[in-house]
Amino acid sequence: MEADKIKESIKRAAQDLFRKFGYHKTSVNEIAKKAKIAKATIYKYFESKEDVLHSLLMDYIKVSVDDLIHSNTPEMDEEAHLSVLIMKTCRLSYTV
Secondary structure: OHHHHHHHHHHHHHHHHHHHHOOOOOOHHHHHHOOOOOOOHHHHHHHEEEEHHHHHHHHHHHHHHHHHOOOOOOOOHHHHHHHHHHHHHHHHHHHH
């Protein structure tokens, strides 16, 4: 498997498990099992479970900021759109 594919597999598995069980109730072993890789492989790409979470949050923020920059929604001004982005990010951080 390519490095990027492995990293994305880890993040997808972690995201699924974090959503289902929460961040604190999900172990690195469970992430590895769901991603069908060895636990040590996770540590090859991420320093910790917290680092995996950080990567997921940064991906989400990047996509949201890109959406903000490229969206032309006349019904929502930039301030309202930014407010929605902040609320989404806050809700996401409370779910993990």
